[in-house]
Amino acid sequence: AQSVTQPDIHITVSEGASLELRCNYSYGATPYLFWYVQSPGQGLQLLLKYFSGDTLVQGIKGFEAEFKRSQSSFNLRKPSVHWSDAAEYFCAVGGSQGNLIFGKGTKLSVKP
């Protein structure tokens, strides 16, 4: 069955530090992969997506993610975190009906 694992429930980083959020997926075929961000009281906003082609994808707000088939991973990165990046981040894989299968999320806190 398709599944997504985000091993880190909560991460705290200092403002200006680099960030990497981990995501591993289980999917038989070439996956469609997504990262969404949810700020407190807000809906889900798409950060970036991978369908095919270049395995390093750029997203909004300075985020990028790299698809590594050999590791079944799609980790999210940002070189320098801003206080406004504090939010919850969800990795997802596209299911057979186009529905999204989400990981449990990683909550990011940013220290000043």
Place this chain on the structure above:
Amino acid sequence: GAGVSQSPSNKVTEKGKDVELRCDPISGHTALYWYRQSLGQGLEFLIYFQGNSAPDKSGLPSDRFSAERTGGSVSTLTIQRTQQEDSAVYLCASRNIAGGDTQYFGPGTRLTVL
């Protein structure tokens, strides 16, 4: 409208009552999804509508949950005889099938069952 809208934004109800949650998708989007976000369970897929096809109800947790989509646009999620474990944020998303696989989410309805 410019985005997916949902109403109400908050709903408090008593155990055993029925509730209806509404979703207005982005105009022209033929695919519509309902998800539930609850503590401990994360984000779960509930139901999927695509055009005039029969919906995919595989994610509905019980027969107390149902949904319909009228005229290929607005959708209503109905929960009958609500239970406290139904308390969650219910999210709706729409997608333009012809335009790729990106789903656009509404702000959600926070349901609290007392």
